[in-house]
Amino acid sequence: MLDQFRAALPRILALLAVVLGGTAAVSATVGALAGRSISHALATGYYVVGAAILVGSFVLGSRGPWRSEVDTVHDPRLAAYRTRPRRRRRKATLEERAESKRSSFGLFVLGIAVVLLGALLDPSRRAF
Numbered sequence: 001m002l003d004q005f006r007a008a009l010p011r012i013l014a015l016l017a018v019v020l021g022g023t024a025a026v027s028a029t030v031g032a033l034a035g036r037s038i039s040h041a042l043a044t045g046y047y048v049v050g051a052a053i054l055v056g057s058f059v060l061g062s063r064g065p066w067r068s069e070v071d072t073v074h075d076p077r078l079a080a081y082r083t084r085p086r087r088r089r090r091k092a093t094l095e096e097r098a099e100s101k102r103s104s105f106g107l108f109v110l111g112i113a114v115v116l117l118g119a120l121l122d123p124s125r126r127a128f
Helices: 002-034 038-061 094-121
Strands: 066-070 087-091
Touching (some): 002 094, 038 094
Antiparallel strands (some): 066 087
16 A cells, blocks of 8 residues: 555645645735735635535545446437437446545545645634
8 A cells, every 4th residue: 555655646746736836826816916915815715725625525425326337339220319328327336435435535635734724824814
């Protein structure tokens, strides 16, 4: 497991840099255009992005035990009537369910970290 984490570490750091850097760039630009202080704009941007990540974590974690699967059997007689392929439901495998839980937990931790970063940068709030 440690080898997998080491292999994923560059991707995790890249994701973190893109999320934090992109949020900082957009927030600072919008804050400058609105005439707000940079620290307030960064805090607000991190609050918004952190909340969006937390909502995404909830949505990803609340997936049920069923998955959709595209039916690859095409009946040429019905081709004129059916524009989309049929979808079937199947039970998710244990690996798919575990992956969903891990992804949801990872997004939850990232969302909390971004919200806490916003709280640290917020000039209207004091940690101590």
